[in-house]
Amino acid sequence: xxxxxxxxxxxxxxxxxxxxxxxxxxxYEDFYTQLKEKLKLPDDFGDNLDALxxxxxxxxxxxxxxxxxNMSVDQLENFEDLLITLEDAEDExxxxxxxxxxxxxxxxx
Numbered sequence: 170x171x172x173x174x175x176x177x178x179x180x181x182x183x184x185x186x187x188x189x190x191x192x193x194x195x196x197y198e199d200f201y202t203q204l205k206e207k208l209k210l211p212d213d214f215g216d217n218l219d220a221l222x223x224x225x226x227x228x229x230x231x232x233x234x235x236x237x238x239n240m241s242v243d244q245l246e247n248f249e250d251l252l253i254t255l256e257d258a259e260d261e262x263x264x265x266x267x268x269x270x271x272x273x274x275x276x277x278x
Contacts, residue, residue, distance in 0.1 A: 184232040184266065191240045192272070200251070218254045225255070231264035239272040 187207045194200050201216040208229055214220055225233075235255065245252070255267040 184234040186234045186236060189235065189237050191237055191244050200248070218250055222254050222258055225258045225265060226261055231262070233264065234266045237269035240269055241272055
């Protein structure tokens, strides 16, 4: 099998998407609780950014896409280190992607 064929096979792999809804998250403890449940992380997961990075770059099944939804502007600031950590992991890994979206407000008329 040529390297071109291997590249095509890799591109066809379907990413598992994990959604983290930030309407349910007030602090890092809430985030880690939801993340551990959705990624099936072990009970002894360290609940810190270093443990998160190590898990994503070493233990979590790939390919994986993590998507944060309904983030508020305040949460963007409060979780800035988390966003940077996941962006770093995305830069490091071919089979990992990450995105986040702000909560949507309807116009009041």
